[in-house]
Each structure stands twice: as structure tokens, then as C-alpha cells.
Amino acid sequence: MMQYLDMEALSWLCVAWGVLELGFIAVIMLYLVPRMNRLEAPAKYPIDGKRLIHKILETVDWLSEQEDADTTFESFLSGWFLGADCSELKRGNLVVFLAWTLYAKEVDALSKAERKNVMSMVKVIEGRLGRTMEPGFNERVKCIRHTLDRVVPFSHRPLALYAVLGLARALVRIALVLCGFRRRLAPCGSFMYWHRQAPPSGAAAAVAAMPGKTAGPGPIVFFHGVGAGLPFYVLALWKLCRHRTSIIVEAPSIMMSLALLRGHTPPSEDQLVESVEGILERHGVKRAAFFGHSFGSISVAWMARRKPHLVSQIVLLDPVCLLLFLPNVARSFLFPDTDGMPLHERLMLHLVTREKGISHTLRRHFWWYANVMWPEDIQCPIVVGLAGQDKIVPCKPLRRYLLSHSTFATCPSCPSGQNMSSVDGLINRGAGGSNGKHINESFVSSGGTGDGSLRIGSGWTPAGGGGGARGFVTNVNGNNRCKVHKCIGGYKCNGHGGPAASHGSAARPGGFVSATNGGGHVSKAAVLGQSPEAAGKQGITKAMGDGSDSGGDGVIKRVEIVYWTDAGHGNVLGDPWALDEFVRVATAQGAALSVN
Incomplete structure (x- = not known):
């Protein structure tokens, strides 16, 4: 009898859950999809669009001149046109792309002055290609201009998946509370954050009491990347935050949640920067190290550019904000080429990038020109972790780029047992x-x-x-x-x-x-x-710096790179050995900065 009742209860439970899933699909199609497809107002350009393009072209030229370069102007342009050969491009294709690149607009929405600027840039690109482009428009060639796409593509995720992820996040929140963290609303009201003050104890307290001395590692502000949210970062949080004052920022728009269904909108650059400044002021933090993984590196880039006086150190792992004008990140996130990719990586990429909330964020709130970090934005020491098998971040040109813009740099190796033949940048002072x-x-x-x-x-x-x-x-x-x-x-x-x-x-x-x-x-x-x-x-002899930490002139005074040749994007977060190496380098640099 009990067995019959249990089976009957289970059957009713399955029916009820099926009804919930059907209702969930109906809400998505009738309410969420129209909201997702709505175009958003573009973010402000940090500098004039033409100046920005010339700056990018100069960097691409430099990258193409490097030994064993895998970046050329032709490959750069082809990447933004989803791999189409440059010979297939017609002038109309280039005009459409440049209208989006320079002004985030359709061609028909350009003013007379804007159209003139676009045509002048067409001539610049024709000069780079060494030929005059054929008039007309090639319908078979598509370019990346995701913020103007009429439809935001996504793959349905069942309500059960969100329930499981919600449970995982709830468990992490309980663990954070038990570790002394408290969850609070940011001043802008667009996101939540966790805070814990690290009280000095023992010898550290004695050092902290001395005038002009700082005990232990300084405060840290942590930004996670695209994925499941904080459950993916438990190991990193433990290693980075346990001995220091910590602020952990939650970003619902990039962590496979139902935030979009609840009306959540990702904070703009202005909102996030002002909110983080308010958070630091609220908790009495004058300066902090800023850590960003993957998409979280964009928030760090905003803080470094807008509020450099608050940033004592930059720590980036798998950063997408550096060399963001190359097509690698946009193609990998929005139009991934999965040929030759292992099955588990292919499934994870599809699971994450095609989730409705994340897809909406990437295609409606991802303004590459506002998110890129330039060397002159880095006015403090920086540690960068790069994975040699990263399919998203262009690690090889990025490593060269960072070292070339540094007056002092070190390149620690990959974990023991991995091939170090790719570690080609070592700078000694x-x-x-x-x-x-x-x-x-x-x-x-x-x-x-x-x-x-x-x-x-x-x-x-x-x-x-x-x-x-x-x-x-x-x-x-x-x-x-x-x-x-x-x-x-x-x-x-x-x-x-x-x-x-x-x-x-x-x-x-x-x-x-x-x-x-x-x-x-x-x-x-x-x-x-x-x-x-x-x-x-x-x-190659390089000029010596003045010994200061600040940049501001396009030269990074101190950069340390940790490079793992066999790791992929995000792999380090699950590898205790590799994560230990990265945290050790970052913590040591930060601790040295606090010594007077």
C-alpha cells in the first residue's frame, strides 16, 4: 500500500513539475524573448571613434611584426567577418561593419559627418589591403555586430537546471556567512556584494599598530566571470580572501540565473564604478587589489581607468579585457568555432554562452570599445594569469603585448611537468x-x-x-x-x-x-x-623606468605573468597547484607593495 502511495505521489510530482516547465517556457516565449530582443542604447565611447580605430590598427601592425606572429591585418579583419577571406569583402560590407565599429549604428542612422568619417576609414583599410574594394555588398559575408542583431539567440534551459544552480549558490552563501561574510546591496541597487573585515590578530596586530605599517595582504575586490557564479570560485575565494578584508561582487547577469526574468539589468560602467567607490567608502577601504576572472576583468578595467586612486594592484586571470579589439573573444563567446574542440569544452561553451540571461548580456550590453583595457589605463602593478590552450583569450599575442609595454616584468613558469617552450618572455632589471x-x-x-x-x-x-x-x-x-x-x-x-x-x-x-x-x-x-x-x-634593450608604480603613458611599470601551457580557459580555478602558484605570485607582489 505504501509503495503504491509513494509511486502515486511521485507521479503527481512529475506531472506538477512538467506543468511548471511548460509554464516556464510560455513565460520565456511570451514575455522574456521580446524583452531580450529589444535594442539597448550604446555605451559612450571613451575616445573619438577614428582615433580609437587608428590606435587599434597601430597595435595590429605591431603584433603582425613580431616573431612567429599569428596576427596579421588580414587575419584581424577576416576574424571580424567570421572567417571570410578579405577578397570576398565588398565596400558595402566594410561600411556596415565600420558604422557599427565607429558609432554602434546602422548605416541608415548615420549623420552626414558620421558617414564621411566611415568612408575615410574605408580608404584607410583599402590602403592596408593594397587594393580598392569592389562596390556593392556581398550577401554571403556576415560580420560581428552583435549589439544590432535583431534576435538574441539562446538555447532553452529547463527550470530544473536553475533550481540546481540556485541550490548550489545557496550552499555557497551559507558557507560565506559561516566564514564571517555579510551580504549587502550595492549603492546603485543593481547587484549584491559580500563583505568581511579581516581583523588583525597576534603579531599582525602589533605590526598594524605601528605608524605607517600595513599588516598582511591588503583588501581585495573580487569580480567573477561568466558561468554558474560563486560556486565555481570556492577554491579561489578560499585562497585569496581568507586572510584579508574582502569584497566579493555578484553579477547575476552573467551567472545562469533567472535575474533577467525578474527584470534585472546589468549595471552600466558609471553605475558600477560609482557603486564600488561607495562600497569601499562604506567599509573604510582607501585602496584595494582588484581581482577579475574572464568577464570580470572588464569591471576591473573600468575601475582602473576611472578610479585609479582606488586600485593598488590589478590581478587578472584569463582576462578578456586586454586586446579585446581582436576578434578572438567576440567570436568565441558569440560565434564559437567548435571544430577540433573536446566534447566537454564544446558542451560547456554551449551551456554557458547560449543561456538566455548570459546571451542577452553579451549581445545587448557588451560594448567592446568601452570594455577594452589599454596599457595607459594600468597605473599600478599587475599580475596576469594566462592559459596556453585558451580558446577565448589570445594568449600568445597578449603575452608579447604586455611584456613590450613594460619597463619591469617577470614571467613565472607553468606548473611542474608542463612544457615551458612557449615561455618566451623574460625581462630582467x-x-x-x-x-x-x-x-x-x-x-x-x-x-x-x-x-x-x-x-x-x-x-x-x-x-x-x-x-x-x-x-x-x-x-x-x-x-x-x-x-x-x-x-x-x-x-x-x-x-x-x-x-x-x-x-x-x-x-x-x-x-x-x-x-x-x-x-x-x-x-x-x-x-x-x-x-x-x-x-x-x-x-632587445629597453629603457629603464623611473621606479614608480604608476603608468599613464602607455607603459606598465610592473607586470608579472603566470603562464600555463597546457591549461584552458578557467581550468586554473579547479587546479589547486596552478591556483596556488598564481595566488602566491599575486599575494607576494601585493604584500611587497604594502611594505614601507
Whole structure:
């Protein structure tokens, strides 16, 4: 009897849930779809559109001139036209694309002056291509101009999925409350955030009580990326936030929720920047480190550009805001090419980017020109984590781009056991020392350095004295660490001891090879896997900075890059080892900045 009643109850439960799902579909089709397809007013351009395009073209030219460049002007233009060959483009296709690029408008909506500017840019592009484009319009060629698409595409997700995700978020919220966080409404009313004050204790309290001293890592503001929301970031939150004052911003518009059904609209740049400023003021935070993953890096870019005095450090993982004018991010999010992509990555990409709320955000509130971060926007030290197998972020050109705009940079390696042959940017900054010369900053290409965690800093001086091999000592001013290196990380460069390394020897897995005197010394030849003479020939001398942290002139004074050759977009968040390495670099840089 009980078994019969249980089966009957289960049957009624299934029927009731089926009715709910049908009602959910009806609400989406009758109410939500018309709202999703409604066009939105474009965001303000940060600079004149023509100046912006010329700036982009100059950067594309620079990228195309680099060794082993996979970015050319033709590939750049083809990418925005969904892979169409440039020979297929007609003048009308280019006019349609430039009307959207310069003014976020249809061609018919352009004023006479705007149309004149568009035609002048057509001539510029024709000059780059070396030919006059054929008049007319090729109907077979489509371009990316997602904010003007009449229909926002999406794939239906059952109500049950939202229920499961809602339960996961509820569990994370309970955990945050148990950890001392409190959830509050942002001043603009468009999003919620979590806050926890990290009280000093023990020795940290004694240091904090000293005038002019800061104990431990400083405050952090955390922005998550596209996906399920905070459940995806539990490990990262634990490692980043447990010892510091933390503000965690929730973005319902990019976390597969029913926020759109409830009438939620993503905050504009003005709203978010003013709200975050109000949040920091509310909790007595004068400056903070800003962390952004993937889409969350855009919020960090806004803060860095608009409120640089509030940003002490920038930490970006899988950032989409850098080189956003390249077609990679837009194509991957909006028109993904899944050929050759593993099945699980293909399913995840489809599950996330075609979810109705996320698709609406990407196609109605994603203004590339307002979201891009330029080097001059970075006026503080920055740590960037890049994944070599990222199908969204253009990691290879981005790594070169960051290093080329830096007066001081380090490139820590990927996790142990992974191939490091792609780590081709290592910049060292010299300092005077006993029996040593000042070394100019240089960019050096490496053909491979073995596995393990390799950190190259500054303050390296040629070893003098009784050693046999020419190497680089870390014993500057007698404290076995470099002053400048301390400023960006505070690490000691620990030698392993033993005989002097010969020219061209490879670095040991997991650490450094010793050079002269058998300890505390690192041979440049050992680190780079080549002779100092060969390394010098590959070097490109760079001007030294003034030692300040601020940029503002298109030059990033301090950048550290952590690069994982075998990781994909978001993989690091689930890899404790890789995440530890990234957090270690970011935390060390931030801690060094707080030391007076």
C-alpha cells in the first residue's frame, strides 16, 4: 500500500513539475524573448571613434611584426567577418561593419559627418589591403555586430537546471556567512556584494599598530566571470580572501540565473564604478587589489581607468579585457568555432554562452570599445594569469603585448611537468653590486627551460670572484635577495649549491641551477638554456623606468605573468597547484607593495 502511495505521489510530482516547465517556457516565449530582443542604447565611447580605430590598427601592425606572429591585418579583419577571406569583402560590407565599429549604428542612422568619417576609414583599410574594394555588398559575408542583431539567440534551459544552480549558490552563501561574510546591496541597487573585515590578530596586530605599517595582504575586490557564479570560485575565494578584508561582487547577469526574468539589468560602467567607490567608502577601504576572472576583468578595467586612486594592484586571470579589439573573444563567446574542440569544452561553451540571461548580456550590453583595457589605463602593478590552450583569450599575442609595454616584468613558469617552450618572455632589471655591473633591462627569447617553477626577477649582477662560470648573483647588499625583486614579490632566489654551471646547461626541474661559488647564484646560461652570448644577441634593450608604480603613458611599470601551457580557459580555478602558484605570485607582489 505504501509503495503504491509513494509511486502515486511521485507521479503527481512529475506531472506538477512538467506543468511548471511548460509554464516556464510560455513565460520565456511570451514575455522574456521580446524583452531580450529589444535594442539597448550604446555605451559612450571613451575616445573619438577614428582615433580609437587608428590606435587599434597601430597595435595590429605591431603584433603582425613580431616573431612567429599569428596576427596579421588580414587575419584581424577576416576574424571580424567570421572567417571570410578579405577578397570576398565588398565596400558595402566594410561600411556596415565600420558604422557599427565607429558609432554602434546602422548605416541608415548615420549623420552626414558620421558617414564621411566611415568612408575615410574605408580608404584607410583599402590602403592596408593594397587594393580598392569592389562596390556593392556581398550577401554571403556576415560580420560581428552583435549589439544590432535583431534576435538574441539562446538555447532553452529547463527550470530544473536553475533550481540546481540556485541550490548550489545557496550552499555557497551559507558557507560565506559561516566564514564571517555579510551580504549587502550595492549603492546603485543593481547587484549584491559580500563583505568581511579581516581583523588583525597576534603579531599582525602589533605590526598594524605601528605608524605607517600595513599588516598582511591588503583588501581585495573580487569580480567573477561568466558561468554558474560563486560556486565555481570556492577554491579561489578560499585562497585569496581568507586572510584579508574582502569584497566579493555578484553579477547575476552573467551567472545562469533567472535575474533577467525578474527584470534585472546589468549595471552600466558609471553605475558600477560609482557603486564600488561607495562600497569601499562604506567599509573604510582607501585602496584595494582588484581581482577579475574572464568577464570580470572588464569591471576591473573600468575601475582602473576611472578610479585609479582606488586600485593598488590589478590581478587578472584569463582576462578578456586586454586586446579585446581582436576578434578572438567576440567570436568565441558569440560565434564559437567548435571544430577540433573536446566534447566537454564544446558542451560547456554551449551551456554557458547560449543561456538566455548570459546571451542577452553579451549581445545587448557588451560594448567592446568601452570594455577594452589599454596599457595607459594600468597605473599600478599587475599580475596576469594566462592559459596556453585558451580558446577565448589570445594568449600568445597578449603575452608579447604586455611584456613590450613594460619597463619591469617577470614571467613565472607553468606548473611542474608542463612544457615551458612557449615561455618566451623574460625581462630582467639590473642593479649594481660588489664586483658587478649594472644590467640594462632586456627582452630575451628562450627556446625552452625545462619544467618546474622558474622565477626571474631583477637586481641580477655578473658574479665576480672565485667562480669559474659567468653567472648572476642574487646576493645584493649582503642580504641574499635583490632590492628591486623584493618590491615586486619579495622572493629569495635560492640556489641549490654544487658545481658551477657551464654555458648552455638547462635549468633543473623545480628550481634554479647554481653557478659561481656553489650557492645563491644563478647562471643566466643555465636559466635560459643557452650561452650568455647567444642570449645577448637575442636581447632587445629597453629603457629603464623611473621606479614608480604608476603608468599613464602607455607603459606598465610592473607586470608579472603566470603562464600555463597546457591549461584552458578557467581550468586554473579547479587546479589547486596552478591556483596556488598564481595566488602566491599575486599575494607576494601585493604584500611587497604594502611594505614601507
